[in-house]
Amino acid sequence: MKAWEDKIRRVVPYTPGEQPKRPVIKLNTNECPYPPSPSVEQAMRALDADTLRLYPDTEALPLVKALSAAYGVEEDQIFVGVGSDDVLAMAFMTFFQGEKPILFPDITYSFYDVWAELFRIPYEKVPLDGTFHIGKEDYYRENGGVIFPNPNAPTAIAEDLDFIRDILRHNQDVIVIVDEAYIDFSEKPSAKELLDEFENLLVVQTFSKSRAMAGMRIGYAFGSRELIKAMKDIKYSFNSYTMNLPSQMAGAAAAADQDYLKHTVQKVVATRERTQKRLAELGFSFPKSEANFVFASHKTKPAREIYEALKKKDIYVRYFDKPRIYNYLRITIGTDAQMDQLFDALEKILR
Numbered sequence: 455m456k457a458w459e460d461k462i463r464r465v466v467p468y469t470p471g472e473q474p475k476r477p478v479i480k481l482n483t484n485e486c487p488y489p490p491s492p493s494v495e496q497a498m499r500a501l502d503a504d505t506l507r508l509y510p511d512t513e514a515l516p517l518v519k520a521l522s523a524a525y526g527v528e529e530d531q532i533f534v535g536v537g538s539d540d541v542l543a544m545a546f547m548t549f550f551q552g553e554k555p556i557l558f559p560d561i562t563y564s565f566y567d568v569w570a571e572l573f574r575i576p577y578e579k580v581p582l583d584g585t586f587h588i589g590k591e592d593y594y595r596e597n598g599g600v601i602f603p604n605p606n607a608p609t610a611i612a613e614d615l616d617f618i619r620d621i622l623r624h625n626q627d628v629i630v631i632v633d634e635a636y637i638d639f640s641e642k643p644s645a646k647e648l649l650d651e652f653e654n655l656l657v658v659q660t661f662s663k664s665r666a667m668a669g670m671r672i673g674y675a676f677g678s679r680e681l682i683k684a685m686k687d688i689k690y691s692f693n694s695y696t697m698n699l700p701s702q703m704a705g706a707a708a709a710a711d712q713d714y715l716k717h718t719v720q721k722v723v724a725t726r727e728r729t730q731k732r733l734a735e736l737g738f739s740f741p742k743s744e745a746n747f748v749f750a751s752h753k754t755k756p757a758r759e760i761y762e763a764l765k766k767k768d769i770y771v772r773y774f775d776k777p778r779i780y781n782y783l784r785i786t787i788g789t790d791a792q793m794d795q796l797f798d799a800l801e802k803i804l805r
């Protein structure tokens with residue numbers, strides 16, 4: 455062993471879903487099957503390359519202003535980042551640094567423990583109940599902070615505002631982060647409704663799923679002025695110019711088109727309802743989805759076998775080889791035509 459080898463900071467990185475190089479039916483990373491708002495393409499075409507000589511606005515002001523107008527949140531209560539992964543990483547760095555463990559569900563977005571390890575934050579995974587629901591009482595104890603997605607991933611289960619309020623009431627001494635990557639697909643309201651009640655609440659959302667812009671890398675957070683200021687101080691101590699100008703312009707254009715967002719979400723939700731019906735007929739069970747994916751388990755055929763058989767047919771879904779969920783598939787909602795191809799393939803595989 456070389457002497458410097460123990461100087462290397464070692465981490466086990468997050469493993470994203472596969473991005474195959476050839477065209478397949480891609481139902482494995484919860485992307486949107488429809489294009490972004492037409493106003494995004496207009497904004498991209500209108501971009502003058504000469505403006506790229508200059509550094510972009512550090513606060514991403516065009517985007518922040520558009521988000522402020524779209525959501526009725528003050529500009530100084532908005533933090534933007536390069537995807538919500540960037541926003542969440544900054545939030546972990548800013549808010550989770552005590553001795554006590556932060557709490558998050560055992561079955562959840564698998565980036566949380568990666569950041570906790572990277573930033574050396576002690577953490578405890580709190581088991582979901584037998585039906586994959588978060589037990590709110592499990593979070594009524596001393597901790598160094600709380601984070602959970604709502605709707606949760608990969609379960610697709612959403613909790614209502616009272617549930618989140620109860621968790622906040624019992625956690626007034628720490629920061630509570632609600633990761634709302636899938637909230638637009640849910641009937642439940644965003645926790646941003648609670649911002650006036652709780653100064654220790656951070657609500658994180660993304661353009662990657664409902665706004666069909668995963669490739670643009672845009673995420674944002676709403677919180678009290680104090681939380682947002684603290685995050686900006688960390689960000690400017692790390693890399694001031696994270697979000698490039700084209701992303702700021704495209705993001706602002708997308709945020710200004712709330713009608714298109716609603717329209718896209720309606721299409722995905724309609725296909726999701728159809729998909730759940732068909733999957734049930736094929737012998738799958740799943741929690742009722744409030745996201746753009748279904749977390750399904752088959753009554754006889756092991757999930758891994760279905761996953762591999764689908765892959766051979768160029769249909770990619772997500773499989774997690776992990777305790778408690780190794781017999782589940784996370785299936786992203788695609789277009790109706792894509793889902794029909796999935797159902798045809800499943801009929802053959804399950805015969």
Ligand SMILES: *Cc1c(COP(=O)(O)O)cnc(C)c1O
Pocket residue numbers: 484536537538539540563603607633635659660661662668671672673
């Ligand atoms: C997809 C996802 C994110 C990150 O999305 P970005 O593309 O980085 O904005 C964050 N949290 C959850 C739960 C997700 O599923």
